Amino acid sequence: NAGVTQTPKFRVLKTGQSMTLLCAQDMNHEYMYWYRQDPGMGLRLIHYSVGEGTTAKGEVPDGYNVSRLKKQNFLLGLESAAPSQTSVYFCASSYAGQQETQYFGPGTRLLVL
């Protein structure tokens, strides 16, 4: 049982390049989330999904797109990377409901030059 995994662990992009971050969970969770963490700050929610085929915006969605084609996977895309998107990205998942623990992946460190 791997829990929540993220690919890649680290990536360097040039401004304007695109990339996709992959999150996978094997806990059969309905809800999945993407957060970003900037230096010295807590995590902020980018987008989330409450089920296969559904996505919704969080606190800081601009510049990102997401897709949830399969229940176990949640993809985060950057169409045209900007230096302001340099951050550590965390994926999380939980069972459906308001009172459920969220489980976090190990993070992806992204540097945009």
Add this chain to the structure above:
Amino acid sequence: GIQVEQSPPDLILQEGANSTLRCNFSDSVNNLQWFHQNPWGQLINLFYIPSGTKQNGRLSATTVATERYSLLYISSSQTTDSGVYFCAAASGGYNKLIFGAGTRLAVHP
């Protein structure tokens, strides 16, 4: 939306000391979690505690939902307790967590 504030922002302890970290939130919550982010950046679940008290070894947590705060107690601290402790809360639907800015803890031998 809900606001989450943590105090103190920084804490330095000698090994063996006890500490209390505080989390205040601005509205009623249906989810409150405490995390430890270790020096390698990994987020570790400590407690799911929207109300009541829980204990896990040297760590315990109490949330007083009616007064909108939660406390994390660390007893007999060890160097491996170093890192950043985050409180995160959610209100409303879909369990969307709002994180505090964290308390950075350094435990020296």
